[in-house]
Amino acid sequence: MSLLDVEDLAVTYQTGGDEVRAVRGVDFNLEPGQTLGIAGESGSGKSTTVLSLLRLLPASASVAGTVRFKGEDLAQAKWSRIRAVRWAEASVVFQGAMSALNPVRTIGEQIREPILLHEKVGKREARARTAELLDSVGVSAQRAAAYPHELSGGQRQRVMIAMALACKPELIIADEPTTALDVIVQAQILGLLTDLVAESSIGMIMISHDLSVLSSVCDRLAVMYAGKIIEIGPSKQLITEPQHPYTKALAGAFPTIGDPASRLAPSGLAGDPPDLRGDLVGCPFEPRCPVSMEQCRTTEVTLWPAGPERESACLRVLP
Template sequence: MSLLEVSGLSVSYRAGGDDVRAVRGVDLSLEPGETLGVAGESGSGKTTMVLSLLRLLPATATVSGSVRFRDEELSEARWGRIRAIRWAEASVVFQGAMSALNPVRTVGEQIREPILLHEKVSEKQAAARANELLDNVGVSAARASSYPHELSGGQRQRVMIAMALACRPDLIIADEPTTALDVIVQAQILGLLTELVAESKIGMIMISHDLSVLSSVCSRLAVMYAGRIVEIGPSKQLMDTPEHPYTRALSGAFPTIGDPASRMAPTGLAGDPPDLRLALPGCAFEPRCPVARPECATADIELWPAGPGREAACVITRDRRSGATP
């Protein structure tokens, strides 16, 4: 049984009298102990998609589709059950710890809070657990009495990870956990997450704009564009031989260490993402695609097999696998 099964997930927001379709029919799964990275430009639907899994979106959002967590349908669960799942069974490392942490409470209090809410333990036991978690993430337990503004950016992000692990969840959602951190601290945080996930055998979904960051942590990658997954598969394959033109554009936007050609002339991507208020027939990437065909503007686009455990939403992939001649 999969830890998480998402089918036909769609999310829209009402804005200015129009529906903005931020997520459009996403299907994905996550096995226990697996790590899945989600990449894409700003506005591609990454954060909306993952926050909808635990029903963390504002009331202005309309969500449809199926989200099954450990074979339980979360879209139909009562709010009391959703509150019980959050932190205890599935937790979130939010983007920007300074915004997510309460500035008038110590970090120790904030780590103890979910433990006291979800587990039958005393204040002393919760404090001991909080101190242990801080030590595990590389922050001295003595800093439990500190307020968020008294910690560095890297320490605050580690506190967020400690909070996410407080109740020993089976699933962690990490939304841009290394944003605005310097490269040294980023490497430390990524190494910490990898180690904790491996030791605890939990599932993790991580969001980032950076494919190279995700590939260093996650076993599989999903690339989103205009609210849909356009390619998904093993990380190494997507990095080494990207199938979808958008995945190639993302991977080409980052220079390769040791490769002067890519460092001096990184590739970019012309144009802007589409307006998600529009119907968007065919492939939404078609106006920006360097290898687009006339049929891409109108054809029914879906994820087609692109190799073992790999799919891509591109007619070139469809034709290559079927042996058709373009």
């Protein structure tokens, strides 16, 4: 049994009388000890998809589909059960630790809170566990009495990871955890996450717009566009041999270090993503696709086999 099975996930936002279909029938699974990366432009549905798994979306969002976590459908679970799952069994590393952490409470207090709530241990044991967690993420246990503003950006992000690991969860969701960090600290955080997943055999979902980051950390990669997964498979293969034109465009948007030609003339992608307030006919990427065909405008596109353990939502992968 998979750690996580997501089937036909759909999320619709009510905004000013309009319905924005932000996620449109997403399917994926995650095994214990596996990392799945989700990539795409802003507005592609990445964060909405993963935050819906633990029902962390605002009241304006309606969610349909199945989210089976260890065989239990969280989409149908009672709120008391969802609160028990959060942090204890599945936790989140949010983007921007400074805004995610409480500025008027010490980092030690914030790490201890889920331990005291979910594990029902005494304060002395919770403090000892907090010290172990801080040490494990490379922050001195003596900093437990510090407030978030007294730490650097990298240290705050490490504290967020310590909080996510506080109750020894089986699933971690990392929502662009390195976006605001410099490249040196980013590499340290990514290495830390990779080691923690390997050592604890937990599952991890990581969101990023940076394919190079995801390929260095994740076993599998899912690329989203207009609320759908348009390609999924082993991350290294998707980066080096993309089967969908959108994945190829994303991979080509990053210049290659040491290659002046790519640095001075990085490939881009003309146009904008489609309006998600209505139905999408044919391939949603067709208006921006450099290799589109006439049938792309009208043919319903879904994920088709595109190689070993790979799927792509492009007509060109069909025989």
